[in-house]
Amino acid sequence: MDAQQLDMNRNEDAMRRSLSTLRQRLSVIEQGGGKKNLEKVRQKGKLTPRERIAYLLDKDTPFTEIGAFAAYDMYAEHGGCPAAGTVGGIGYISGRQCMIVANDMTVKAGAWFPMTGKKNLRLQEIAMENRLPVIYLVDSAGVYLPMQDEIFPDKEHFGRIFRNNARMSAMGITQIAAVMGSCVAGGAYLPIMSDEVLMVNGNGSIFLAGPYLVKAAIGETVDAETLGGAVTHTEISGIADYKFDSDEACLDHIKKIVSKIGDPANAGFNRIAPVDPQIDPATLYNVIPEDSTRPYDMHEIIHRLVDGSEFDEYKEDYGKTILCGYARIDGWAVGIVANQRKMVKSKKGEMQMGGVIYNDSADKAARFIMNCNQKKIPLVFLQDVTGFMVGSRSEHAGIIKDGAKLVNAVANSVVPKFTVIVGNSYGAGNYAMCGKAYDPRFIFAWPNAKIAVMGGEQAAKTLLQIQVASLKAKGEEITPEEESRLLKEITDRYNSQTTPYYAASRLWVDEIIDPLETRKTLSECIAAANNAPVEDSFSLGVFQV
Numbered sequence: 001m002d003a004q005q006l007d008m009n010r011n012e013d014a015m016r017r018s019l020s021t022l023r024q025r026l027s028v029i030e031q032g033g034g035k036k037n038l039e040k041v042r043q044k045g046k047l048t049p050r051e052r053i054a055y056l057l058d059k060d061t062p063f064t065e066i067g068a069f070a071a072y073d074m075y076a077e078h079g080g081c082p083a084a085g086t087v088g089g090i091g092y093i094s095g096r097q098c099m100i101v102a103n104d105m106t107v108k109a110g111a112w113f114p115m116t117g118k119k120n121l122r123l124q125e126i127a128m129e130n131r132l133p134v135i136y137l138v139d140s141a142g143v144y145l146p147m148q149d150e151i152f153p154d155k156e157h158f159g160r161i162f163r164n165n166a167r168m169s170a171m172g173i174t175q176i177a178a179v180m181g182s183c184v185a186g187g188a189y190l191p192i193m194s195d196e197v198l199m200v201n202g203n204g205s206i207f208l209a210g211p212y213l214v215k216a217a218i219g220e221t222v223d224a225e226t227l228g229g230a231v232t233h234t235e236i237s238g239i240a241d242y243k244f245d246s247d248e249a250c251l252d253h254i255k256k257i258v259s260k261i262g263d264p265a266n267a268g269f270n271r272i273a274p275v276d277p278q279i280d281p282a283t284l285y286n287v288i289p290e291d292s293t294r295p296y297d298m299h300e301i302i303h304r305l306v307d308g309s310e311f312d313e314y315k316e317d318y319g320k321t322i323l324c325g326y327a328r329i330d331g332w333a334v335g336i337v338a339n340q341r342k343m344v345k346s347k348k349g350e351m352q353m354g355g356v357i358y359n360d361s362a363d364k365a366a367r368f369i370m371n372c373n374q375k376k377i378p379l380v381f382l383q384d385v386t387g388f389m390v391g392s393r394s395e396h397a398g399i400i401k402d403g404a405k406l407v408n409a410v411a412n413s414v415v416p417k418f419t420v421i422v423g424n425s426y427g428a429g430n431y432a433m434c435g436k437a438y439d440p441r442f443i444f445a446w447p448n449a450k451i452a453v454m455g456g457e458q459a460a461k462t463l464l465q466i467q468v469a470s471l472k473a474k475g476e477e478i479t480p481e482e483e484s485r486l487l488k489e490i491t492d493r494y495n496s497q498t499t500p501y502y503a504a505s506r507l508w509v510d511e512i513i514d515p516l517e518t519r520k521t522l523s524e525c526i527a528a529a530n531n532a533p534v535e536d537s538f539s540l541g542v543f544q545v
Contacts, residue, residue, distance in 0.1 A: 139181030
C-alpha cells in the first residue's frame with residue numbers, strides 16, 4: 001500500500017471516529033431529561049417532543065434539526081439542559097416546509113434556561129428570514145427561576161419571543177400553537193399571539209399565574225383545569241380555538257390547517273433535475289487530513305458535493321488560495337467560495353500557503369460575491385481558513401484594504417448565504433468567509449471543525465508568554481518544568497474551546513453534520529430560503545479601492 005493510500009485510510013479512520021462520537025452524543029441528547037422522565041410523560045398519555053414531531057411530519061421526508069447541541073456541556077450545576085430544552089428544525093407538513101419548535105417537558109418541565117431563549121430566537125429568526133410557517137408545540141413551565149436574571153429582561157431574552165410573534169404576524173407568516181402541556185406566565189402570550197391555538201384536553205393549560213401563585217397573590221383557591229384548561233379557554237374565555245382529547249388528534253388538525261395555507265411567493269432561485277456527483281461522496285471521509293495543519297486540495301471536496309462533480313471555476317489562475325465558481329447542489333444553482341488548502345504558486349512566482357487569504361484571493365472573492373448578487377445566485381461558503389496573510393510584504397500591499405473589500409461584499413450580500421465549516425475557522429478568516437457574525441441563513445460544521453481566534457499552538461504560546469512576563473514582573477521566577485506544565489494547561493483549555501461542540505452548544509453553528517449529509521442539508525436549506533423573495537437591493541456603500 002502506497003503512502004497516499006495510507007494517508008487516505010488514516011483520514012477516513014479519524015473521521016469515522018469523530019462521527020462515532022457525534023452519534024453517541026446525539027443519542028444521549030435525544031433522551032432529553034432521561035428515560036424516567038420520558039416514561040412519566042408517556043404515562044400521562046402524552047407523546048414526547050420528538051414523537052410529536054415525528055407524528056407531525058410527512059412520511060419519508062427529511063427533518064433538518066437545528067441546535068441539537070445547544071447548551072451541550074453547559075449548566076452542569078443545574079443538572080444540564082439537553083438541546084436547551086427545545087427540539088426544533090425544518091420539516092414537511094402536508095407538503096409544506098415549516099419550522100417546528102417543540103418544548104421538551106422532560107428537561108426541567110420545559111423550563112427556559114438562557115440558551116433556551118437563544119435557541120428559540122434563532123429558530124424564529126430562521127422562520128422570519130425564510131418566510132416559513134411556524135408550528136409551536138407548547139409544553140413549558142416558563143422561565144427557569146434560578147437563572148431568571150439571565151433570561152428575563154434583556155433585548156435578546158425571553159420577551160423578544162413575543163415581539164417576534166408580533167413581527168411575524170405583521171409579515172404574513174403563519175403561526176400555529178398547540179398547547180399540549182403547561183403554558184405559564186409570560187409564556188402564555190406565545191400561543192395567544194399566534195394565528196390559531198389548539199389545546200389538548202386534560203393536559204394543556206394556559207394562565208398568567210398558576211394555582212399556587214393565585215392562592216398566594218389573592219387568596220383564591222382554584223385548580224389548574226378550572227383556571228386555564230382546554231374547556232375554560234375554548235368555552236369561557238375564547239382564548240383557544242380548538243380542543244382535542246389526545247396529542248395525536250391535535251397534531252392531525254395541525255396537518256389539516258397547514259394543508260390549506262396558500263402558496264408563497266418565492267425567490268426564484270434556479271433549480272433543475274438533480275444529478276449525483278460523479279465522484280462518490282462517501283470518499284469525502286478520505287479527503288480531510290487527520291492533522292488539521294496538513295494541506296489538501298479543496299477541489300476534492302467540491303467535486304464530491306456538487307452535481308455531476310462539475311465546478312465552473314471563476315478566475316481559476318488568479319487568487320488561488322480561494323476557489324470561486326458556479327455549480328449545482330441537488331439541482332440548485334449556487335456560487336461556491338471555498339478556501340484552497342494546498343500550497344499554490346502565483347504567476348508572479350510567489351508561493352502562497354493554503355488556507356490563507358492573500359490580497360489577490362480577497363479581491364477575487366469579493367468580485368465573485370458581487371457577481372452572484374447580480375445574478376441572484378445563492379452563495380455557499382466552504383470554510384477551512386487560518387486567516388489573512390501577515391508580514392510587511394502583505395501589509396505594504398494593503399492586505400487590510402483588500403480584506404475589507406471581501407468583508408464588505410459578504411456583509412452586504414442580499415442573496416442567501418450558507419456556510420459549512422469543513423476544517424479550520426480562525427480569526428478574521430472566519431468573518432471574511434461568512435462566519436456567524438455575517439448572517440448566513442444557516443451555518444453548519446463538520447465534526448472535525450475548529451473555531452477560534454487563532455490556532456491552539458500559537459494561541460497557547462502567546463498566552464504563556466503573557467503569563468510568564470506577568471510573573472517575572474512580580475519578581476517571580478519560573479522553571480522550565482513549570483513553564484511546560486503551564487503550556488500544557490493553557491493548550492488543553494484553549495483546545496477544548498475550539499471544538500465544534502463548544503461552538504454548537506453556544507449556537508455559533510446551527511448543527512454539527514456528517515459530511516455525507518452536506519448535499520441534502522444544503523438542498524433543504526436552499527429550498528427554505530427560496531420561500532423568501534430577495535427584496536433588498538445590493539449596495540456596497542463605501543468600498544475600498
